[in-house]
Amino acid sequence: MNISIDDNYCKGCEICINACPKDVFAISQKRNKYGTLIPCVAEKENCIACKLCEIMCPDGCINVETEV
Amino acid sequence: MNISIDDNYCKGCEICINACPKDVFAISQKRNKYGTLIPCVAEKENCIACKLCEIMCPDGCINVETEV
Amino acid sequence: MNSLLEKYIKKESLPYIFCPGCGNGIVLNAMIYAIEALGIKDDTACVSGIGCSSWIPPYLNMDVMHTIHGRAIAFAEGLKLSQPDKNIIVFTGDGDCLAIGGNHLLHAAKRNINITVIMINNYIYGMTGGQKSPTTPIDAKTKTSPYGAIDNPIDGCGVAMSAGATFCSRWTTGHPNQLKKAIQEGIAHNGFSFIEVLSQCPVQAGKSIFKERDPWKIIQYIRKNSTITSVWEDEYKEDKIRLGNFKKETDKREYCEKIITLKKRMKQE
């Protein structure tokens, strides 16, 4: 399983960080090309694959791959 | 008391004839300048001065004078 | 001539352009009686859109705007805001008010601005010669519904009330005295008033909807088809049209008043 955040489109709104029931995401120091601070996947192992982050990310950046 | 029908504006719709609870008006053979057959005051004495005819005449032709 | 009309009507413009037996003249009478009863002739202006029914105000010896199709309420709102102490009455038709003008009705009602809208519902576009209107009954064969109207008619009172009108009545031209009273109350009410009048158009609606040209018979038909109620229920199921004074809500504040309060508050600050 894999959780990815797409740097290209993330606008740093932090909805994912707040929305994830398992606190999988966290603030990072990484900036994308627009200078936006994008979150990171901090605790992947806590993920319950509810995919709330996917539907809640307004910029469609998050992908949660469950089938491997 | 006096009931008058103004020839100038009557369009012969016969609403007055139908509306009057006391059948005061009747069809006549009199034509006005537009060639319209206008009703006549046939049974003035039956009038109860309810003035329904006044408010129901769509062309404002009828005047019921009560105060003399 | 009706002696009260001598005072209110521009005689030189007579006869009215209305067809013989048209209900518009009756509504005009009722409105004149109401104004006279209130004694507000000089403090009242009338505004109308386009349609036969909108031809009511131009005959009045009063300040009148005969405007464009569907927008009477918008003109009236501007006029009211510029002279909040005056009474503004709008005359409009089922097409003028509910077809092209529906949005202005919605928003004026929502604002609860103190104007009185009298909508003459003859179930048809009279002026243009008998096309389907938003109130045309289902299946009626009009000039633009030759196979019968398929869309559900709109209930003007229902829309006005749900949008926020604080006064609402419906009568017919067969109820001239009730109508006069309703207009009188509507004008006196400090808020948005909506008064619908079911009226006969013996020529166009006569042809397509009632299959009857005698104005009196149409009046009777409409009366018979209606019932007087004192309360408006949303889930009304009877097949008769409701008449009555449905609503008079006094606790909602009026729009101009709110602005005036705001301005007073500003001055104090």
Place this chain on the structure above:
Amino acid sequence: MNSLLEKYIKKESLPYIFCPGCGNGIVLNAMIYAIEALGIKDDTACVSGIGCSSWIPPYLNMDVMHTIHGRAIAFAEGLKLSQPDKNIIVFTGDGDCLAIGGNHLLHAAKRNINITVIMINNYIYGMTGGQKSPTTPIDAKTKTSPYGAIDNPIDGCGVAMSAGATFCSRWTTGHPNQLKKAIQEGIAHNGFSFIEVLSQCPVQAGKSIFKERDPWKIIQYIRKNSTITSVWEDEYKEDKIRLGNFKKETDKREYCEKIITLKKRMKQE
């Protein structure tokens, strides 16, 4: 990138023009999930007006009309009538749909024509920079109500239902899965569907209405301020906004269907 979006979104147009944290993207997601669940991508077209919310469809890999302010529903009706078998979804905002476009909503609902209207209510004109909209709460200080909004807000669901919408739901961007389901049901429903989404505009509404710029906090605020009910009562008095699937009426016939029946009848005659 969200793998489903790879299929539905024109990647070359990204990033969206929406501000960081804007709710529009969430509504877009919910809609895509709904279309995917129904498997109707190729038989569906989206229409929108003008406003931030109306910028949702242009990113879709589907047939889309991005039209003019307030008229999306009218365009959609034409499109639907020309292709009655296809699904037409309208995206619109509180300004687009209830201010300038109110009359088209009224009439489309009255007709019960089978289109699905998704109205994103962010309580403000986002696109033009934060002016009062018909849903702006009373007293809110926006760019055009610097002393506080004085007019009563309109409830879009209330208007749509009273005008005749046969399907009606309201959810928030904090209820993405319920929203997706509602959209799915709305599309499947054969009649006029109205779905309102309470959404966060962290930039404009954030400034003037919520005094809060964090999108998540606004989402939470809206959620807390609302309550999920299963029935819509007209005389609702609580001060919380109602959410839920309010209406699904299946016995009223759909508009296109009525025409098609009519045409069949004509052929037989």
Place this chain on the structure above:
Amino acid sequence: MRKDIRIAGAGGQGVILTSVLLANAYGIKEHFNVSQTQSYGPEARGGACKAEVVVSDSYIDYMKVEKADIFIAFNQLGYEKYKNETKNNGIILINSSLVKTDPDNNGLVYELPATEIAETKFKPFTVNIIMLGGLTKLLPKLQYHSTREAIKAGFKDSAAEINLAAFDEGYRYIEHYYFKQLQKNCS
């Protein structure tokens, strides 16, 4: 050959319908070029009313009538308004129940008491068809049957019947009157 025909009367008298039936009779049944026009009052109703028909065996340029060859007056108002817009040698047909003509008239006047006939023999609404009957008799290159066909095509069964009878009455009235005239002239 070009003939300019003008009909005037009041709204509701069937002026326009008369002109339309006439145009159909000439255009469809007699294969002439026709141009039929009208002027309405304020939007749909009331007031004065005028219709014109131009008939020609060649292309019709100007489609309206300046000076009429044939002028039909349904009422006095219409007569007054257009009596001087008729050619010197023109034909005038009046509904003599309602119209009084000027002594110093331009054209040859034919009188047809259509309102009287309608109200006594038929229904008030047949006035215009009675006039059309008389007119058919008077007009050049227009067969009795052509106008009848146009009437048949223009009305539903029941209405057609009474109108055809009224038409005949008008036609015959003028036929008779016309001959009388001739006789008068001869004597």
Place this chain on the structure above:
Amino acid sequence: MRKDIRIAGAGGQGVILTSVLLANAYGIKEHFNVSQTQSYGPEARGGACKAEVVVSDSYIDYMKVEKADIFIAFNQLGYEKYKNETKNNGIILINSSLVKTDPDNNGLVYELPATEIAETKFKPFTVNIIMLGGLTKLLPKLQYHSTREAIKAGFKDSAAEINLAAFDEGYRYIEHYYFKQLQKNCS
């Protein structure tokens, strides 16, 4: 004297506000003629952003900037887009935290790490005011106090405070850097 000033950056970086404050400082406090213009992205949000200020002691005809006398780049994108639209002897001020300059640059380049300063010493949103501070130092006929006044007038009390501090920091940074440059040039 006419000076054409151009500021480029991203929406949200405060480019337009900077230009407005600058226009106020020159126009109100220094009594110059000013024309301030901007170009927006698609309606209200996002994308590239540019603002221009023309300052002159006489009438300003053309109100936009063709070649700039002074060019301020808030980010790399802005820098790239307009770097060649600066006069040969022009002045370039960059937010050196985000902008890397070309070696073959036209004008004299001043570097001010505004983002760094903002994020470490103030708040992220003060970037533009730090830049404005540096700019004020660099610009002709513009007093330190004039810009300060414009900032005071433009912000509410609490916001004014932090912005004034940020402004000072930018001003002083360039003052310092500028002298350093001079020294460098001398050595």
Place this chain on the structure above:
Amino acid sequence: MLRKEVTENEGEKVIQGNEACAEAAIHAGCRFFAGYPITPSTEIIEYMSEAIFKNDGMFIQMEDEISAMCAIIGARWGGKKSMTATSGPGFTLMQEALGYGVVSETPVVVVNVQRGGPATGQPTFSSQQDIYQAKYGSHGDYEIICLTPSSVQEMYDFTIKAFNLSEQYRTPVILLADEIIGHMRERVSIPDSVEIEEKEAIEKCDEPFRRDKNHVPYAVDFFKGCNILVEGQLHDEKGRRIGHLADKSGQFIQNITRKITDNCAELTDIRHMYIEDAEILLIAYGSVVRSAERAVKTAREKGIKAGLIKINIIWPFPEKEIFRLAGHIKTVIVPEMNMGKYCREIERCLKQSKVISAPKLGGNIHQPSELAEIIEKEAALSYE
């Protein structure tokens, strides 16, 4: 591509202009009509409400003219040829969506049966007052194709042509009739078959707005796998907005205007009469042509060398052809049922000529005698 469409030929009929228009629309393949009644165009919506269902099309009476115009654009993208009809006030209300039709390059036909304006004006009288509005009524830069019929037959023929041109150039086309033509009944002949333009809609096309050398984009419809983005902002081949890119935006405006102006020769439709030796020329369009024809004949009978140019497509302005035909003519008279509008174009075009405006206000058409008088006066002047 032109396709022969068999009409239900009823041969010769006496019908109203408005009816002829509606019937032609059906023959031209119109299968969607949305409208709102207004004098003097109402007979068109009335006819269509009956006829279009019989021809397997769809009809809807909308809540106003704004939504009617929107609906026909929507329907056209659904693949149905579409039309609406209106008059003065309704035409004004349609302008915003008409502009959208132009920018989105939607082939639709809009009929304006002109009445007297402005505002409510003279609802039952005729005019030619809206000719500039037809060209400039919506905001922004664009060009329009506009036809002006002068007989009931032309009401039929030009409606067919309007549909064909709209398909060919993928743009809204305006049929600008007037009350006289709309309400007049004349004998017309309905042909056995009419040629109608029908482009096969491209399927699965990636750049639906790519243009041919005439600047005309592809024929595309919804639901054919093209993922079309129909856009009211200036846009590229994919429909994506380019409003923030000045060069591309300028190019876009060039494209939508040049597809009409560059093809002006093909869009020129002029008839003339007695022009070979004319010394005094009338230029007319719409119903007034009929008065002009008669006036010119009258003048000829009197030995005056009068001639006539009749303009069937007033927009794009057939500048070159008018100049070619009339550049050398000394006196040009432009009769119009308005305050003198088209004559402004003529004046600009015929710089060497004396251009006389012959406006007619008040709702009636020019009487031929009025025009003949002007011609005679001018003739007398030139003989002095």
Place this chain on the structure above:
Amino acid sequence: MLRKEVTENEGEKVIQGNEACAEAAIHAGCRFFAGYPITPSTEIIEYMSEAIFKNDGMFIQMEDEISAMCAIIGARWGGKKSMTATSGPGFTLMQEALGYGVVSETPVVVVNVQRGGPATGQPTFSSQQDIYQAKYGSHGDYEIICLTPSSVQEMYDFTIKAFNLSEQYRTPVILLADEIIGHMRERVSIPDSVEIEEKEAIEKCDEPFRRDKNHVPYAVDFFKGCNILVEGQLHDEKGRRIGHLADKSGQFIQNITRKITDNCAELTDIRHMYIEDAEILLIAYGSVVRSAERAVKTAREKGIKAGLIKINIIWPFPEKEIFRLAGHIKTVIVPEMNMGKYCREIERCLKQSKVISAPKLGGNIHQPSELAEIIEKEAALSYE
């Protein structure tokens, strides 16, 4: 009658064009504003929503532009000077009610801050594409007064003037700005007092629409005992419809057009620069004037005899004055931020000159260097 109105003079300020317009409206006596937000005019409604309440006026945000236009007409008859402001699409929607304003002879001011069109077009970019729409956007025959400011100061001054002209001629007046002027900030000086036109409304007048020799009707308001009938049909002195009377109707149209065209001299507002010996002339209006000024100066520096005419009131077209000033000039260049529109009028007016259209599409203003290049090219030609 002009009355001195003391402004709350704040002397010199740096403000936006849109703000200057709104502030001027207040100073001109505007006490009613109805509007609907739209880029790039929104700052006007925003300013008014605050300022007008402070000045004892009334503000309303309407549900759309149609109703906004209607509301200001309604309010004006209530006796309050009124204004609305909009851009492209909104201006299009206002056209029907604007026509009603013209026919009912209602003095109101309509501001259109032009953006790129057509349709949604280029919402945040500038254009001068709506100049003909301002004149011809509504159906029917009419004339309009239209001012084109080219600086923030003029945004202030012309707004005052727009109100005065509307009162003087009793007709809607259009302030046709553009995005650049609307959004630009410049230093402006607000005068201590402004002269504003204020006619005392006549009381108890029987024929409220009787005209003076300039064809202008009386100043009348509701609630002054006049029993006014404000009518959108063509009407007589009492407001009664005359649409069925051709002569009277024609006369009415004459009246409402001639009150503007007959007073064209008074309505001419032209400035010029270096015109005495000019051989190449630029004619410009609105923001483009600023580029033209610089280009002309540049040309002069190079020894080219260039000159400039700046038109402050584009409608009515100042035909006579342009001809007087420029009739003899060989080469005339007309730069515009549209596809070349006003140049059509210039061409018609200056028949002897070579009129060169210098259109600029895409949303940006002409760079002075672009214009200088055209001037130089033409200068070179004339020296050949």
